[in-house]
Each structure stands twice: as C-alpha cells, then as structure tokens.
Amino acid sequence: MKRLSVKSILSILFFILLLSPIIVTGISLFFMPESIPLHFDASGHIDRYGSKYELLILPTINLAYGVAFYLLSKISKKYNIKSILLGAAIVGMIAFNIINYFVIASAF
Numbered sequence: 001m002k003r004l005s006v007k008s009i010l011s012i013l014f015f016i017l018l019l020s021p022i023i024v025t026g027i028s029l030f031f032m033p034e035s036i037p038l039h040f041d042a043s044g045h046i047d048r049y050g051s052k053y054e055l056l057i058l059p060t061i062n063l064a065y066g067v068a069f070y071l072l073s074k075i076s077k078k079y080n081i082k083s084i085l086l087g088a089a090i091v092g093m094i095a096f097n098i099i100n101y102f103v104i105a106s107a108f
Contacts, residue, residue: 010086017093018066021059021100028104029055036107046106055103062096065089 004012032052039048069089073082 007083007086010083010090014066014070014086014090014093017090017097018063018070021062021097025055025059025100025104028107029053032104032107036103038103040106052107055100055107058096058100058103062093062100065096066093 029052032055034052035049036052036055037046037048038050038054039046041047066089069085069092073085073089076082076085
C-alpha cells in the first residue's frame with residue numbers, strides 16, 4: 001500500500017476545510033428560521049439577530065482565504081514554503097470553520 005506524503009495529507013485536509021463550510025451552511029439554510037442570532041457579546045449573550053442568508057458570508061471569506069493561500073503555495077518555488085502556506089491556510093480555515101459552525105448551532 002502506498003503511503004501518503006505530508007503534502008498530500010495537508011492537501012486533502014485543506015480541501016475538506018475549504019468545502020465543508022459551504023456544504024454544511026448550504027444544507028443548514030433549509031432548516032433554519034428566517035431570523036437567527038448572528039453576534040454575541042463577551043459573556044455569550046446574543047446582541048444581534050439577522051437573516052439566515054448572512055451565514056453565507058463566513059464560508060465565502062473562508063473560500064477566498066483558502067484560494068488565496070492555495071494560489072500562493074502554487075506559485076511558490078520552494079517545497080518548505082508550500083507546506084508552510086498550506087499549514088497556515090489550514091489553521092486559518094479551522095478558525096473560520098469553528099466560528100461558522102458555532103453560529104449555525106446557535107441558530108437551532
């Protein structure tokens with residue numbers, strides 16, 4: 001059996017983190033009420049409600065962020081830089097995904 005390289009594993013994780021918020025948010029929109037909580041203060045209390053379609057902002061930002069880092073890694077000449085850029089993109093997308101899933105969970 002062929003072993004996956006670190007770069008292959010990073011690439012697979014990258015594309016999962018890139019596409020999963022779009023898929024999850026798209027499916028969730030069908031089951032949400034029209035008005036959902038969108039902002040929370042430091043103690044966790046809701047301080048703003050909005051349209052459920054505002055949830056599409058985070059996956060769009062995540063997509064733009066991921067594509068930008070992916071393109072940077074493709075134009076990079078050094079292998080170490082490519083892995084570092086993919087790793088940085090993964091860390092950032094994990095943060096975006098956590099926020100996105102928290103907002104989706106609070107809508108239900």
